[in-house]
Amino acid sequence: MDAPPSARTPAQIRRWRRHLAAERAEAAVYRDLASRRTGEERSILLALAAAEKRHEQHWVDLLGDDVGMPLQGDLRTRFLAFLARRFGGVFVLALVQRAESRSDYDSDEHATARMAADEQIHEEVVRSLATRGRNRLSGSFRAAVFGANDGLVSNLALVLGIGASGVATGTILVTGVAGLLAGALSMGAGEYVSVRSQRELLDASTPDPEAVKALPHLDVDANELALVYRARGMDADAAEERADGVLARLRTAGGPVVAGDGAVPGDGLGGAASADAPEVDELESHGTAWGAAISSFCFFASGAIVPVLPYLVGMSGAVAVVVACALVGVCLAVTGAVTGLLSGTSPVTRALRQLLIGFGAAGVTYLLGLAFGTSIA
Incomplete structure (x- = not known):
């Protein structure tokens, strides 16, 4: 107007x-x-x-x-x-x-x-x-975010818990480094096994491209191809209609059929049940097992080193704890904000969520350390 x-x-x-x-x-x-x-x-x-x-x-x-x-x-x-x-x-x-x-x-x-x-x-x-x-990013990104946050939170919790029990600074440092190495190796191995198993499970559900070779030899009257489409979610009438169409094109084309030669367009053995359904590369969205393992190892280690840094440079006592908490807080906020930006949501909300969860877990461990030892020197 x-x-x-x-x-x-x-x-x-x-x-x-x-x-x-x-x-x-x-x-x-x-x-x-x-x-x-x-x-x-x-x-x-x-x-x-x-x-x-x-x-x-x-x-x-x-x-x-x-x-x-x-x-x-x-x-x-x-x-x-x-x-x-x-x-x-x-x-x-x-x-x-x-x-x-x-x-x-x-x-x-x-x-x-x-x-x-x-x-x-x-x-x-x-x-x-x-x-x-x-989709391309989600597999390795999930492992990276999970690894970094787990390293930050678990090692901060470990350092605070051990420090609160009153042990010497050298013991805290050794414990932190040991936690870094053990956690990074465990995360890397766990991610490899997890993603590898997931991809193998998805592979088992992927249609066999060699199955198309059986099409010319099917009994046209029995039309067992329709069972494939029914198993993928089509109703009986639609499955029969589609199978009839595939076999009719086979008879028209004539000759042997080999996997991937394109002789039978629209056979659907390698795709979705619906001809209009988009094909999605599920394996791509989960990333590779090695990619997830390496990302998880590196990012866990990079997160776990942060709470140890004050002790590596010679700090001790309450000063080291405050500096470690501040550094971890910045890292948690950054990872939360990046996650929010990439997912199209509020980076501030995601950053605050990361801080709340991370410091909540570390705080519980610190209180347990106080309960079983003495306060920080």
Whole structure:
């Protein structure tokens, strides 16, 4: 809705100009992201930039002669543009997704309902673009986050618990280093076995590509191919119809069938039950066993060394405890914030959650140390 010049307030003009600057900055982010991609992703990002251009024109038309000199976007959007120009990738897409979710067009009377709807859909588009990167990252990322946090919390708890019992500083240091090595090796081995077992379980559920060789020899009247589709969730009639279609194409094509030769399009033996269902690489989302093991080992060790650092540099007593807690707190907050950013949620909330859980566990261990020993010297 256009407001006549006489009805405009300075506050409205300032708000419209901020909206204009934000749209220009967001369009630049999408263009920068597109410059680092090819194919369909590039086309999608350029289409998003064009949509932001339409929104930009809305505010230009509304401002008219009051458009003034171009303003810079807010600090957050300019930082996004900097990251998009230099990095791209799932981390930037996650930040863009969160930025799109903060649109206030649905509560602004001068933004159209179509613009508000656009912003909601933009968030879903960016979420979809980021999904594949998140899938590739999720296996090793899970192991890394779990390893780092476990190292931070478990070794801080160990150091605090042993320190609270009144033992010598040298004993605390040896205990901390032993906890680091034992925990890192245990985490690495555990992650390897866990992910390896999970991948083997998924492998066992993956259709055998060699099964397609049996298709030419099936009894057309019995049509046992339909049982495959029924076992994958199709109802009996749909399974029969699809199996009949596959066998009919086989008869039309003629000749032997070998796995992967493409002679029987749409046979479905290597895919989902529904022809329209997207194929998902489940193994990709869990990462490799070695990748998870190495990530877990390294990140546990990097987390577990933090509570030991004050003792390594010669600190002792309450000073060492305070410094160790402060260092661990910073690390917990950072890992929580990064997790929040990559998942498209609030980094502050995730950071606070990490701090609460980490210090809660360490605090319980410290109290137990006090209960079974003497206070810190």
